[in-house]
Amino acid sequence: MSVAVVLGVGVLGGLGAVARFLLDGTVSRALPGRAFPFGTLAVNLSGALVLGVFSGAALRGDAYEIWGVGLVGGYTTFSTWMLESHRLSEERRDGLAALNLVGSVVLGVLAVWLGRQLG
Amino acid sequence: MARVDRRELAAVFAGGFLGAIARAEVAEALPVHRGQWPWATFLVNVAGALLLGYFTTRLTERLPPSAYRRPFLGTGICGGLTTFSTLQLELLHLLDDGDVLLAGSYAVASVVAGFAAVALATNLVRQS
Numbered sequence: 001m002s003v004a005v006v007l008g009v010g011v012l013g014g015l016g017a018v019a020r021f022l023l024d025g026t027v028s029r030a031l032p033g034r035a036f037p038f039g040t041l042a043v044n045l046s047g048a049l050v051l052g053v054f055s056g057a058a059l060r061g062d063a064y065e066i067w068g069v070g071l072v073g074g075y076t077t078f079s080t081w082m083l084e085s086h087r088l089s090e091e092r093r094d095g096l097a098a099l100n101l102v103g104s105v106v107l108g109v110l111a112v113w114l115g116r117q118l119g
Numbered sequence: 120m121a122r123v124d125r126r127e128l129a130a131v132f133a134g135g136f137l138g139a140i141a142r143a144e145v146a147e148a149l150p151v152h153r154g155q156w157p158w159a160t161f162l163v164n165v166a167g168a169l170l171l172g173y174f175t176t177r178l179t180e181r182l183p184p185s186a187y188r189r190p191f192l193g194t195g196i197c198g199g200l201t202t203f204s205t206l207q208l209e210l211l212h213l214l215d216d217g218d219v220l221l222a223g224s225y226a227v228a229s230v231v232a233g234f235a236a237v238a239l240a241t242n243l244v245r246q247s
Contacts, residue, residue: 001147006140013139013199014132021131021194022123044203051204052211065143069205074139078164078201079171080194082233086172086241101230108207109214116211 005062009070016074024080036096037084040077044104045111047076052112056119130187134195138167142200154216157209160202161229167201168233172240181244 001009023046024039031038051072059068081104088097142163149159174192178185206229213222 001143006143009143010136010140013142014134014136014195016139017131017135017195017199018128020198021128021190047204048207051208055208069143069146070139072204073142073202074135074199076203076205077198078203078206078229078233079167079197079237081203082168082230082237083171083175086234086237101234104203105207105210105226105230108203109210112204112207112211 001065002062005065008062008066012066012070013074016071016076020075020077035088035091035093037081037088037100040080040084041100041104041107044076044081045107047072048108048111049115049118051076052115052117053119054115055112056116124186126187127190130191131195134191134193134197135199136195138196138199138201141196142202151209153212154218154221156221156225157206160205160209161225161232164201164206164229165232165236167197169236169240170200171197172237173244176241176244181247 020043023043027039027042051068054064054068054072081100085097085100088094088100142159145163146159149162151157151159171193174197175189178189178193182188206226210222210226213219213225
């Protein structure tokens with residue numbers, strides 16, 4: 001990757017992370033007291049939809065690096081999804097933890113597929 | 120929208136900047152070929168889950184409160200390093216090609232390894 005692409009990935013990755021932080025906070029405040037991590041689910045499914053659109057639009061090369069890997073990759077998160085599932089399980093909410101793990105994968109593949117149809 | 124702490128956003132941005140570049144470098148070093156196990160995504164995701172389990176447990180249970188460490192290290196770096204969307208796109212590509220067994224193994228292995236990584240890091244911090 002050229003320096004320009006690396007910087008582009010970094011800047012858009014940073015903006016994606018900020019967008020995740022803001023949306024997660026907004027959803028969590030809108031649904032106070034809910035044990036299920038709807039904020040991260042909203043971030044991950046919307047990000048999967050957008051990456052599907054990029055895939056459908058055949059985004060390639062540097063453009064894919066910056067927008068797909070940088071922005072959408074910085075926006076969606078695997079680690080928080082795992083942490084929240086683990087913490088649910090620790091609180092003996094194993095059903096919700098399993099639903100979060102399996103449901104996110106199934107809905108995520110559907111979101112990416114739907115995005116590709118739109119792209 | 121609630122009041123936003125700009126310094127907190129700056130910490131998230133800086134972490135996301137570094138995490139996204141690290142992930143892009145790993146993806147370039149380990150290119151994914153159709154029909155093969157997507158190693159780059161798998162490795163950054165499991166490593167990021169391990170780091171997030173470590174940082175979060177240590178910062179919330181072991182260290183005095185700090186305003187910007189968790190947004191920088193957890194939300195920013197670990198969130199920027201790991202990806203949900205690419206994992207899902209790779210699953211869709213494997214299903215497109217009829218590699219149902221590989222897609223299923225990749226999904227299950229990612230979730231099991233990611234969850235185990237968080238559990239391991241959490242326990243390590245609590246035992247130390």
